[in-house]
Amino acid sequence: MPSADAERCLRRFLEANWLKPFDAVWDASVASVLASMLMGEPSLDMGCGDGLFMLIASGGRVRLSYDRYTDTRLRLRGDLYDTAASMTRLEATPPRRLVTVGLDHKAGLLDKARRTATYRSLVQGDGQALPFAHRSFATVFCNILYWLPDWQAGLREMHRVVRDDGRLVLVVPNDTFGGQLQSHHRAQRYRRNGRHWRARFFEWIDNGRFRTLTRLTGHRAQWEERLTAAGFRLHGAIPVLHVGAVRRWDMSTRPILHGLVLLGRALQSLRLKGLLKRLIVPLLARRVRPWFAKSLAPSAEHAALWVLIAQPVEARRASVETMPHHEEARVR
Ligand SMILES: C[S@@+](CC[C@H](N)C(=O)[O-])C[C@H]1O[C@@H](n2cnc3c(N)ncnc32)[C@H](O)[C@@H]1O
Structure with a gap:
């Protein structure tokens, strides 16, 4: 059975993702694992996107009248909706703990992240060439490694900017994912x-x-090898998100999402969306709870993701010092 905190976390993600409930299961499962970890500051969220994941994972909440589909542009091709469209009406309860820096390469998403009040500062930049000084961060969090065209460069950069006694927390796909x-x-x-x-x-x-x-999946030993090659020592690998939840996430409400978003907007203009969500979110929570419960501690064979915790190895000092300098910003 999920704890009361985990249940609350699931409901909050459902409030933000009510039209795609298995997105909420995914995010809430990862957030529940992170909840037990200390994210020491200065901290970096590499690829922070619109900031909603970190807002809710850090104890914040969006108001019921707001959700991920409120300020988006619907599209007929490619992604169903453009999340980078600017966020004009975000109303959020700020989180309990803040993240020092959020970095993303999309200005529109950073604009949204700013309104979540989750980050002390936001920086536009490339995850493969981080604009920070060596050893700037006590914690580097990243759940977008597989999005980077050159993920090895991304790992090298995270290795460069994390302190000697700091920690890297990565969320990455298991080799079960593609199936x-x-x-x-x-x-x-x-x-x-x-x-x-x-x-x-x-x-x-x-x-x-x-x-x-x-593009970049792997079982535990493969991830350990990749991290070792990048100068990290793997301290822990926590399996999370049941493969059955990913199967449901894959199809989810996608075939009818356009209609749902339009309906959500109509309800919003009638000021009925908040009321409807108050009724629907608990029903959705009840429906997805079994998959959420299985997603909190699946076996390695049934997990779709890993949360990896790693530290730089001692021998890195000389190599870090000889790396080229980037346009650097000191982080306090
Ligand atoms: C799936 S989203 C995840 C966002 C956020 N971390 C979350 O969990 O909601 C992937 C993010 O990676 C960002 N991204 C992709 N390539 C990047 C790069 N080279 N440098 C920085 N950010 C990048 C995208 O802009 C997008 O915000």
Whole structure:
């Protein structure tokens, strides 16, 4: 059974993601693991995006009238909605603890993150060439490593900016991940059998996620090898998010999401959205709870993600000193 804190965390993520409840299961599972960790300052959230994950993971909350789909632009191609569109109406209860710096390469997302009041400062930059001095951070958190075209450069940079006694906390896909993305596999099957319309439908649902999310997966030993090669020692690998939850997340409400977002907007203009969410969020919580419970401590074979905790190894000193200088900002 999830603890009362974990249940609260799930409800808060559902409030922000009520139209895609398995997004909430994913985020709440990872956040529940992070809740037991000390994120010492100065801390960096590398690839912070719109800041909603860190806001809620750090004990904050969005108001019921607000959610991820409020200030987005609907699109017919590519992503269903553009989350980088500016956030004009965010209302949030600030978190209990702040993160020192949030970094992302998209200005629109940083603008949103600013309104969450979760970060002491926000920096626009590339995760593969961090604009910070050597050994700036006691904690570096990153759940976007697989998004980086050159993830080794990303690891090297995080290694450079973390203190000798600091910690790296990474959220990365397990090698089980790709097998769960059924929309991609179905699309392939239909394509092979010449059923192109069906194939196109499932390709639209997949929307390139298979390619992104399976670029860099691995079981524990593979991750340990990658971290060791980058100069880290792996201290802990916590399996999280049940593969069954990822199967449901893959399809989720995607086929009808456009309609749901439009409905949500209509309700918002009638000032009924908050009221409806007050009724629906507890029902959604009850429905997804079994998957959330399984996602908090799955076995390694049934986990879709790892939360990895690593520290730089002592021998790094000389190599860090000889690395090229970037445009640096000192972090206090
Ligand atoms: C899936 S989002 C995750 C955002 C946030 N960490 C969260 O959990 O909600 C991936 C993020 O990585 C950022 N990103 C991708 N490539 C990047 C890069 N090279 N440098 C900095 N940020 C990058 C994107 O802009 C986006 O905000």
